[in-house]
Amino acid sequence: MLEVHGLSKSFGGFRAVSDVDLAVAEGEIAAVIGPNGAGKSTLFSLITGHLQPTAGRVLVNGRDVTGVAPYKICGMGLGRSFQHTNIFPKLTVLENVRAALLAHRGQGPNFWSRANQLCHGEAEALLASIGLAPQARATAGTLSYGNQKQLELGIALASDPKILLLDEPTAGMSASETHETIALIERIARERRLTLLFTEHDMAVVFSIAHRIAVMHQGRVIAHGDPAAVRADAQVRRVYLGDAPMGPRS
């Protein structure tokens, strides 16, 4: 479904991402973990076309999308949420989702219909599925942090992606918010049969839902496999996890 071959990115002399290989199969939930600055966000930006790789290739469904502009990649069924919340703050929640829906349906160049009469049912349904229906008329920028993250997920879902890249979906959330968000993501991934690739620093979350985990360190993937294998990997324990005992903390 999503394949990455030998992907590298240098900023000046600094190699942020170095020769990364990665493959995510259809319907799989995969996580990329690693300490801050390991290159996770850069890797995501390379996959979604926000950054141009120095070397390597990105394949979506077998199609080479290396260096293709973000708006085109979006059209190929690859959605993304960002580490820093990334919504349209002065629009209402409904408009946020509607804009994404309309863009996905190719309605963007339509300059004569009334936007607020289009995609109404779909937008409401989508908001309901991410649990934001009560806040539909609120200005997006005034939502709580957790709700904004939910909305961001909603915007990403509006383009009906097959693959969803989530960059730290629970960053900055309280424990209960994290719990709800993860439940939401899992449910949506199941309902929509999504392929999911996400980064996360909360190990409990990662090991509870991921089918496969890649560990990055200093721009490289140092381990790759199912949660048990990664947990057992000696190098991972040394450079990243320390020798602390690991496992779901709950």
Add this chain to the structure above:
Amino acid sequence: MMKKSAPALVRRIPWVLVVFVAALTIPWVGSRYDTFLATQIAISALFAMSLNLLLGTTGLVSFGHVAYFGIGSYVCGILMKTYAVPFSIALPAAAIGSALGALVFGFFCVRLTKIYFAMLTLAFSQIIWAICYKWNDVTGGDQGIPDVPYPNLDWMSSIPLLGDLRIAQQFYVLTLIVVMLSLAAIQRIIASPFGLMLTTIRENPERAASIGLNVRRYELSAFVIAGGFAGIAGALFGIFNRGVFSDFVYWPKSAEVMIMTILGGIDHFWGPVVGAATLVLLNQEITSYTQYWPFVLGTILLLLLFVFPGGIVGGLTTGLEWLRRKTGRRASA
């Protein structure tokens, strides 16, 4: 339920139509001078509105918008004066000419963002100015094209009431029709999916790209549409002003229309109209007392930037909300 219906009702009212009808009475209830001012306000309002399509809707700071106003006025003026082309052809030609100009320059401008975008638009507008100032054979050079004829408005003479008006007042009626149709079209565009896409670009260009928008292409489309409407305003102004001159395209005019727009408020549809009316009236009032209008304008601008950054409409909206909250609290107490 009741609470919801009142604003909904207000939203239902076709405000463009209401404003149109109100403005239409001016030649009969006001003086010749009132009509003169109203014509100037109507044209400036359209110009400011077209700029706000970039400034307020798309978030593009164009400091060279006057270029497209100028192209429109020159195209229309040259066609009508030099080639005696009727207004009904010259006006669309002006709009198309300006839109084409905006397409060519916009292609380069949207490659840059923020202040760089502003500087590039300014640079291109100065190039247009240099062409207008130098190309004597076509544009009349520094002397411009004086005496642009009024359109043929004989058809109005058969309409009761309209027939008795002076030509300048009849032209006002025509201007008002063109301006209001344009405003209605702009309103429709802003409310359309396309308009919504432009708003997402203003809010967050990076995110807009991630929902599948080719941001540059949308920006360019907005630039072209805004240019076209500016061209219509320019064409009308050339006739209203009885001549087309290179000063139309000089950069302080870009600042002027920008001041109009933010004076009214860029976050509200009617902001530019309010701003245009305020600035035109203020200008004529103050210039009859003192030659230090620039000083006054500069001071107004400072006040605007530091005290009322939302402009007049923004300030009023905030004030009303505050009042409503206050009375609401009292009612609930």
Add this chain to the structure above:
Amino acid sequence: MFEVSFLFGQFLGGLTTAMFLFLIASGLSLVFGVMRVLNFAHGSFFMIGAYLAWQAVQWLAPALHSFWLAALAAALGVALLGGLIERLLLRHIYGREELYQLLLTYALVLILGDAAKIIWGTQQLSVSRPPMLAGGFQVLGATLPTYNLFIMLTGVAIAVAGWFVLTRSPAGRMVRAAALDREMLGALGANVGALYTGMFVASSFLAGLSGALVTPIQSIVPGMDVEVIVEAFIVVVIGGLGSFWGTFWGSVIYGQVLSFGILILPGFSLFSVFALMAVILIVRPWGLFGRPLR
């Protein structure tokens, strides 16, 4: 077709134009490069510098070498004005959209223009050349007035000094860091506020100095502020947005295009520089020495 001495004279003439422009544009470029503010009022500072120099010469008239004192006083006066404006007005608007910055500096153009008119009237004024620089001499058969040479050397000196400060001093490193990333600079713990004030004062000083230095060879008239800001703007755009050396070379190119352009198309002096700007913008919208920043 042309003699060498003539072509050399034309080259020198272009260079004179270039260095005049660089004196003015350097400050504009500095402020833009570091603070990302397009300061329309830079031309007004230039004009105020010229008027202040004239005023100082009137007051100091009997004193010997009054011109140099007057020029210094004018430059310092404008620097002070710039500092006040930065502290009182500009400072409060950095975080806002560029729209507001543009309009703020434009408001200053309007206010300062009328203020100068109220203080100094509308008569044209001028200042005599300082006697020690009144003459001229021959270089390769072309005449070079001493004062023009002085302006050229001043231009080069400012370029070199600017380069030295920007690349070699700790302040310069901060300035360059600020140009790249404002937030990063804040994170480094640098005092951004003081840096910006310093930058603006330096830029105003340059504007005032150039205004004062042109008075012996240009008339002081109302409206010179708008006239000069357009030319300085063109130079900055040609050279590259925010690039200090770009502004230097932009000035040189502007001068030479003007100088040799009038030999090829005598009736198009105004147009040649605008055409130059158009071509450069189409090929490299970010200018000759600028970086293609999005």
Add this chain to the structure above:
Amino acid sequence: MKMQRLLLGIFAASLVPAAAAAADTIKIGYPMPLSGPASVYGVPVVKGAEMAVSEINASGGVLGRKLELLTRDSKASADEAVRLARELIIKDNVDFLVGTLTSAEAPAVSTIAKENKIVFIAPTSKTVQLTSPANLHPYIFRLASNTDIDGRTGAAIIAGWKDVKRVATIAPDYAYGRDAVTAFVDYIKKARPDIEIVDQQWPKLGQSDFTPFINAQMAKKPDAVFCDVYGGDFVTFAKQAGPLGYFKAINNRMADSGEVGATDEALALGNDYPYGIWSDAYDPVIWPENEPAAHKAFIERLKAYTKEKYASGWAIMGYASIFALTEGIKKAGSTNSDKVAKALLGLSFDTPIGKLTFNEKTHETDMGEFWGQMVKDDRYPFAVMKNPKYLSQGPYTN
């Protein structure tokens, strides 16, 4: 009922003074550049007009009515001048328009005068376009000589220098400069077929550095130069050309038809003035020998009025423009523009520099130009015109 009558009374009372004031004075709209580079001239012209108005009003006005001058800043912009002219007509109900300075403003305002059938006198605009047959209409009049006269009188001066063979021109690159140079070239080719035009330079209006133009011109080794650079530009030009040896190279054989022979530029340049060149002026102001008494008195009054040490050479145009109009009103016995326009045709009126007459066909006066050599005079700290010679239009008209 009572209330209604009271309100009506207040309403009527509020109307009366306005109406009375309007009937009382003769209103003259006066758009002129009062800001920007052109204000250097606009302001003294307006001062001259104001002085004329105050003198006429002091002696009882015209037709028993006082004059009222409504000056406005046209910013030297045609667009603004048109707006002001229309505002003055329909809002302030002016009876006449006088004013405008540049060659773009005047033809633009002339359109408005024609449309509104209001007499418009342009005191200083020189463009031939203003009164060309295609643009002429009953209400437009011009005081100053046009660019043809500028160019031709300049040509007459240069044609008088018998040893001159190679002539160059330098003029600002817009209608005024272009038209004057065309007139100059046409005339001198006829007057002196042996003369060759070796170079033509066109710096832009508001050029800040003339050095490349000066160098390029010197390279063509002209014997004499026809110059039309004026105002602040001339000051800049002279200051830059001097040290380059330009004036020395042409032996000061320059004729400048840009009115730089008056005090305005001379005062600004001081000892940087290129002594020895020839220039024209509307009014030389300082007239060392044989000064007419009327002129002397005028300059004294002007200095007292403006409280300036030296008068401007442009005030005369504003001053005379008001007298031209009032003489027309007197002759017509009315302030009706149609009648005044007819009365102005062929009208003669006195000015401090002599009698002027409006030509019936061209609607222009026969005003010529004062020409003379600019010399150092120890009585003044600046250049003055030696023996101003009045070249009347006669031989130079079409």
